[in-house]
Amino acid sequence: MQTQTFNLTTEPWIKVIRRDGNQPETVSLIELFEHAQDYRQLAGDMRTQDLAIFRLLLAILTTVYSRYNVEGDRYDWIATDPAAQRNVDVDPEEAENQLLDTWSQLYENGQFSTVVTDYLKQQADKFDLFGEHPFYQVTANDYDALVAKSKRVALGKGTVALKQLNRRVSESNNTPALFAPKADETKNQLSLDELARWLITYQNYAGTTDKTKVETTDKFSSSSGWLYKLNAVYVDSTQSLFEMLMLNLVLVSKEVPVAPQHPVWEYDDIQTYVAERENQKLPNNLAELYTTWARILHVEWSDQGEPTIFSAGVPMFAADNAHIEPMTTWKRDKKTEIDSPATRYNVTTAMWRNFGSYVGLSTVDGSKNAPGIVKWLDLLTERGLIADNQPLALATVTFISGGAPANLPVAEYHDDMQLMADVLFDQQWQTRIEGVVQKTQTIGRDFYGFAASVATIRGIEPRPYAGQLSDQFYSQLNEPFKAWLASLQGAKQGRLERIEAWQDTLHRMALDAANMVMQTSSPRDVKGITGEHGVDNIFTATSRYQWKIKKDLKEG
Template sequence: MDNKSFNLVTDPWLKVIEIQSNQERTVSLTELFENSQNYRQLAGEMHSQDLAILRLLLAILTTVYTRFDTNGELYSWLEKGINELTVDQEMYDDTGQHDLLATWKSLHQAGHFSEIVVQYLEQHQNRFDFFGEQPFYQATTEDYDALVPENKRVAAGKGQVSIKQINRRVSESANTPAIFAPKSGEAKNEIQLDELVRWVIAYQNFTGVTDKTKVVTTEKFSNPAGWLYRLNPVFVKGESLFETLMLNLVLINTRKSDAEYVFQKPVWEYPTVHDYVEMRKKQILPDNLAELYTAWSRLLHIEWRDSGQPAIFSAGIPMFAADSALIEPMTTWRLDKKTNEYRPALKGLQSVGIAMWRNFGQYVKVKQADDIHEPGMVIWLRKLKKEHLIARNAPLILNSIALISDGNATSQSPAVELIDDMQLQADVLFDPEIADYWPTRIEGVIEQTQTVGKDYYHFASDIATIRNVETRPFASALSAKFYDRLNEPFKQWLAGLTGEDDRDEKINLWKDQLKEITTQAVADVMQSPSPRDIKGISGEKGLLNIFTAKNRLMFNLRTHLDPEKG
């Protein structure tokens, strides 16, 4: 592969969907940033892959627009030295945040990114070549050999990870075949170059822990999972790729109004791979988003065979802790009562069937006294609304993409990918009302809805008892179907709320719909009853058949939705 080049700045590798034609296209970084307003979304092999690439794109934009305004002019509080930029912190304190928000507003109004982004990419083009002297997201043979144990160097052939492992649609290790993969046999290890680039970026973010090779350190460490794999990701989805990038482009520290200016340092701006790995050995949480968004979990080196297929060497790098990593804007948080620290509220296999809206209180602070930390993205959106940079009635779509592991501590292989969203108007999400605060009312409705969900579960348990089948699997399956019926109607109800609504009227509309959905779900269960369903069984509380089970549910429904009638 001598003299070969594949430069991400100029060569097509990003899959997108065009708005006008609704067709898929493959574009370069330059094309993407010049035409993001014409693309609906990224369109890679998996949604989680798209999220990893979205963060890479945001790292570029955050780096550029925290240094230059839309005209490509260096901010007045920055000064260009011989080798690096310096900041006048006093000047930044006076006008810095105002200037950065003015840049965001100018870009948003223009409807496209400015020329300075492409100029930045051209300046760093040599670091975006997949086959360059410092290959993109990789180490050279010399760098890799210098950082791993002697017996794990490239010539030894150890520590390889196959294409079918990096491809998270397959995720097949050497020991356990992926039976239901979209490829079979040798095809699992075949890949086109542009797809390989996408998977390398995704793998750094969603790495499992099956590989054993590590970089040499003075202190022992366990190979970490990828950073995104350790979060419950949430971001904002716009009507175009440009809008998605803009809404997620956090240019100021939203958690501290008096925060100092921090230089963005994506991984490609480190002078050498050695410098980056040495920094990572300290396990210090990045203080800037560009570095966080481009954090590696593995030191990768790619050797190219005569067949044109790659041999990929992988070594673990120490990872910083997720505890109190509140700089990360794309996750929900939970308070660890033992350590009193906030940790990402991870999703596991047990929560696969729980829709996003049911955890509404994790995304927006329902009560000021709540001990939750809102996702940084929600705080950023609140800032944009407060500064009148987004409209009061702007539809805001919070999108969640979670790649959930199998829960096995020794592998953490991907088991399922969850995609969900929740749309609310800006005035609903950030309701200025105090006495009738929409988020508090919404949380109350969700609590009532889930109480009805429990009532339905008890109904399903009664049916299982009548039919003499195992209660938990039967009731859980019916409960899951019940929530499937609720998900879309509730999401539509949320999306239809406005700041001017009569709260009680809107809530009663949902209650009526909830009664209808519950009644229909019960009717479906009671279709074609068996003689045993009708005859029933004798229990501690008397006769139990499908009719008494239904009556009990309907009584609970009235009690929990209409207390006066109940």
């Protein structure tokens, strides 16, 4: 009989870094919420793992503080049983005011109240890796009841290796990960705290390698994890984990109605959860969205304590117009005018180059929807709950997919940008910053054209050569541009002067980039080639480029 226990409420499994140190330490859920103000950040195995766990933490906080105020008193518009799937009739404006009051008091107190740990103690049996309600897993009986007879646990089919669960390895049995951070003999080894972290991560970032699915009335294709679909954006903080959690704790918004929160562990049984998922209905509450499963997982433990993980796909709801999701940018289908989460395909395009999509300006694809998390910050600023001069750092992290059919991650992308609140939500600054971004990218295209001309003169393929130099050029621009963004202040600051200052920097860096290319010139570059307008060499290419950037900087 299984008597082992590893309860996430009391056992250390979340990696954090203290504000007064630099070395990671491991804490339990209760420790984290009791001392969130003392930790600087999460410090797990990957940033994507940190985000998956971060959303779990937010699901707990959203569940608790949408039911109880700071003192632990239940709001009068919550049903007697807070976990019930209904609310008493509620005045939306009154509910919003009470929820914002709770947020404000928490933020002012600088720490979470005991109602969070009370909730975790009440739900402790749902947070154990073992037992009758294994965390983020199902029992063997439940698994067998949900899959085809040919896929039952006893038959040993439909398993996922630990080396695939571990996204630092992401190795299937068919394709070895050549540059994995683990040796072959240890790729399938995980401690219990690692297993807990990777279970959560896999539910958010599952690929599509596993073929077993739960049995449903209608056929469906197994989907990748919900978080894997997003060009995720969240609010970062250099102050404390408490502040970071608070700034991302969306308690009210137009997209998030006052609906009962229903995290996955509060479902009465797994059959009910799967039946809900079979309807493929988008969740109407953040706690459920943040804890969405991509797979039904069962962990079978050997007598030696070695885990075998069985995995079965469950139907996933559509992402079309899923505006309840606050942590994504959006792209719009011009024909249908349907918004869907944007997806990142490369690691070279910096976050600031898509500035408009983060603040809700009209983008190339027509989308005007800012991420919900940015709208939440706007509401907090509008209500005076955060100061106008407070620095706000927007960050993004995501896996880059290797593509169909497996959709295994091939790279992790992370970036951020910081602005003052009164700049981020000033429409004039938004428009002007977007204009600066577009002009900067115009100069980037000018440099690409220059590099392509040089490649032609040198007799080499223009596209890869110009692409490589263009990536280097933008890489050199990233830190200066981010520093310029962070330096901006509100309406009292001269906007034109600050914009001219960046253009001066951009002009200098554009000329410097061309000079670096010229320093590698050869006699062939000087001799040049005969083109449509006569001899074209490194000097004529440089002259055209200098004229072009001077012209483009003056326009607009």
